[in-house]
Amino acid sequence: MNGSAVPVGNYFKIEFPYKPKIVEAVKQLPERKFDHNDKSWMVPSQYRDEVERFCKVHKLQFGHKVVQEEKTDFIIPALPELTIQIPLKREPRPYQNTGIAYAIDKQRTFFGDDMGLGKTFQAIASIEALHQLGKASYPCLIVCPSAVKENWKREIENTVHRKAVVLSDGMKHTYQEFYRTGLAQFYIVNYESLKKYFVDHITDPGFDKDGKKKKPTLKNYHFKKKAVDFYKSIIFDESHRLKAVSTMASKIAKGVSAGKETVFLLTGTPLINKPNDLIAQLGIMNRLVEIGGYKHFVEYYCGGPNGASNLKELNYKLNKVCFFRRNKTDEEVKKYLPDKSRQVILCDLNKESRKEYDHAMNDLEAYMKNYKNASEDKIQQSMKGEVMVRIGILKNISARGKLKDAFEFIKDVIDAGQKIVVFASLKEVIAAVQEKFPRSVRLTGAENATQKQASVDAFKTNPNVDVIVLNLKAGGVGVDGLQTVATQICFIEFGWHAAIMDQAEDRLYRMGQNNNVMCTYFLGRDTIDEWNYDLIQKKRSIANAVTGNEDLTEVSIIDSFANLFNQ
Template sequence: MDKKCSPEEIEKKRLQALARKQQSQLNTQTTPRNSPMQQPNHNNSTNVMRSIRKNNRFNPIETKNFFSRTSVLTGKCYMISNERFALEISSFVPAVIETFKTLPSRAYDVKSRIWNFHINEYDTLMQKLIPHESNISITQIPQTILQIFKKSLQSDHKNILKQDLSKIDKKLVDSLMPFQRDGICFGISKSGRCMIADDMGLGKTIQALGIAHYFQESWPLLIIVPSSVRYQWSETIYEYLPSLPMHYVRHFTSGKDCIEDAKIIIISYDILIRAVNILEKHIFGFVILDESHMLKSNKTIRFQAAQKICVHARHVVLLTGTPALSRPIELHSQISLILPRFIRYEDYGIRYCAGQKNVFGWDFTGSSNMQELQLLLKTTCMIRRLKSDVLSQLPSKTRQVIILDSDLINTHKRMNEMAKKLKNNTSLEHNTLLQYYTESSFVRLKAVCNYVTNLFENKRKCLLYAHHQNILDAICNVAESMKIKYIRIDGKTNSEQRKHQIDQFQERDDYLAAVLSITAANAGVTLTAANLVVFTELFWNPGILCQAEDRVHRIGQNDNVIIQYLVARNTADDYIWPLIKNKLHVLNAAGLDQDLSIDSVDTTVQKKRGQQDLTSFLNTSLSLEKQSQSQENKQKNDSSPEASTSTNDFKQLLEIDEECFDSCSWDDIA
């Protein structure tokens, strides 16, 4: 007779069967159809399912780990001269080296360990490397770039600077310096399509007029300039091209003006935008674009208006002392006006701007292949000379850094909080940086006014640059309180007032100060009557600083020039100076050298208030002199020294990690 189970045992077995069924269904859902299901191992005593574990541990001595892996060699080609290119490989591979040795023009640089070859053997080398394609990946030179350099080999470079200038007005030709004559010959050899990127103060205006007069049969001539310098252009034309009737020259001052029979039209960039529809109806055979770095972005309305005019011109000349203010990508839009079939924007960005594609599109804020870019620009359209190269007789320029008195820098709680936020966060908001820069202008006011007061007491003619209106206003207030005559040029100064004030400063000795906005008076101004330039606050763009310096250091200056930068600790200066330094390195690598050396500067600490100067002891009695000297010695023991012979303190102040600036576009800050 069968043994009967109790209701409790029946219920227990029913639950176990139900659990096994659910587990079986779960295994069926999670196991791929193509792979066999692992067989469970049942334990009869406990009815627990145990799966067989698979050993997935890495075995370093398995055969597949030796023979399935292949190392890929990487290499990149780039131009190192107009005739030769280099092939840089990541590691030594005997088979590839043997291929290099089969080319007659091969050369090996022992220091850099890089092979280079003649450009005519480029295609041959690439063909011989095809059998190694499975083991080598080479970044080649784009065919467009290659063809430009090959075509350059066929041109006669010796005759480029030997042009007949008899078609140009004799007065202009007679006034040319040798390097200016070379610039005109270069422009003529490029059929009047070039960029003259000489250093500020080397006479780019005269060179452009010389090229334009050579191609006079292509006129009418359109000269597009910043509004502040348009009258200087007309005066230069009257002076150096006297053979032209004065009625040939006309200023286009509004969108309603008529061109009629004018041969030379001078127009500002702002009016160009408003009058582009009128100007499009006329074909200008020759176009000059002064300060062309204002067209650095192809997305602006200003650039698009200029492009509509230049597309119909036979000759286009760009003038700028700073072709790229910060990044190599700023050059592409300008060059495209000269050479419409230049490299595509994306190809240029990838090749020369270390282009990286992200979720927002291409990022072209970097730099790469700078040596090749420098050669490419000089080969196609650009000529650039520095003062140090062509004007050895020009007076020297000395830079000094004045560390403002810390007792006069009134930092407050909000400033300290912003400084702490900038120091701790690597991804910074645009507004935070701008606010910190603005707040710094207020806390340095007292120290700046104290320094400017000492300058005015010495009755020395000088230029005083600032960016914020509150500092400009404070300097003017100091000048008025001391009855010092001065001129002021900022964004509110129109062209007529600007010219009148410049003439006053240049011609009258009683005008001791020029109070200038860094952004409004950094170009198109000649102020050689002074030889001292003081930047009362820093600016983040090295190109703008160079331009501002050269309002004094240019042709016509007879004295040594002194440039002073006033720097305040625990302000935005701690971050701006390293940023300037980094941008300078990028521009210099591209051959767009800026005459701004900040690595070796004289550093001075601002005097304390009440600290006596040695000149105060002249013409006094011996007893008073001894008494004053004892007081001075006591003050020196209690206070910091007047000047520091070492720049260590200042370098420590400026050696700040600038990774926090990577996500901030300083150039967009107005």
């Protein structure tokens, strides 16, 4: 039997696995209603004969519920235990061991853990484990957002006794030598550069029967065979970026992955709520056939209200075939997490900001004339306090130049179903964040007490508000309750003192927060940001953060900056 119709009060409750033909038939029953809560249909009991005939035609049990479909209850089996020793530079947490064990067993799989649980670490360790087991895993290609390329490189070199390089134009003809001479086992590239490194050319798809230009399909993509064959394994970070089958990135990812035994897709975004998003990703791993094939997947899991059906069964099958996920709130995970974590993301400034930054760094007077159109009096006044003026200018340019990477990160957090607290200082940066994320509120010095509280309340209670933007002065202290709804905090701009930054971090890391808090700092590469962050870290090593005179601390910072520029 495919389902059942059972009497519940004055209705028959009809349940069945989603099938388009049965859905069309049930819609013909008189006065039928769909219950969105438990995905069942309700028909008044006065239409008993009609319901019974419907059940007979479509082979549904009439009168009592069928339990045969629930014979397994779709209980997800426990992940396997890791039984081999992997030469790692740091010890995995127990839950990470089981994730690694699952990955080396399946080889083509999702890493679906919640953000902050160490998907990157587990993926790197799994590649090394496969190598130890004699399976081809090196050289390994890592495809990731631009913002985290350096983070991947650092994570690799802190996890395994291997080396990593970020692909660049200068390596187009020499990258294989890096592997042959032992200079690199991991190669890192961002999504936007896939075409440049792997596609030879794209043939013209022509026109359809109506004379409209066709979009290229995978058949139109001709790959650089030497480049594709070079890599034995591939990791796609933030793989939900590949959820649309029609995008160039998804097509290239599928072409590059073809025939690979090891393909890891990392995403903290819940997958099974939007089954259609899985089609392209399962295709990249060549796993779609094991979930029933494209046609079955679309009809059985992507039908029904909101494009989703039979989710419990889909979740069960995915976990059996190629998917695992743990959440920060899981008891077996939570006890191993630190209360608070920090991560630093080094960002390459965009070209315009890089040029502006270098100009201001090398010749402040000329910069003031060319970029700021400053008067001679203003220039002379600024040059008297050159160090502090330059500090402010350089920090501002860097903040604007790293917005693209920060926006990518914020979007990934939101896509993962989480809320995020964003710290910035410049009015134009705060405005840019709000323009990019309209489902946001802000809390700065420009708002009065009533407006500030309204922003906090909206962030805490309104599911349509994902982001709250704070500045250090207005939001660093005296803002309560954010920790009840968020565990992610990021700093596009930051201050000079450890005490100030710790207060800002404590908007989330405080009483009432039972989950790990992730604090992410965005630093412009080769900018004053790196020195600034090192300074904060040094101050944090002092007992109780800042314990001396505030003015003396400021003077010390100015002197240090003066020395920095002199060098």
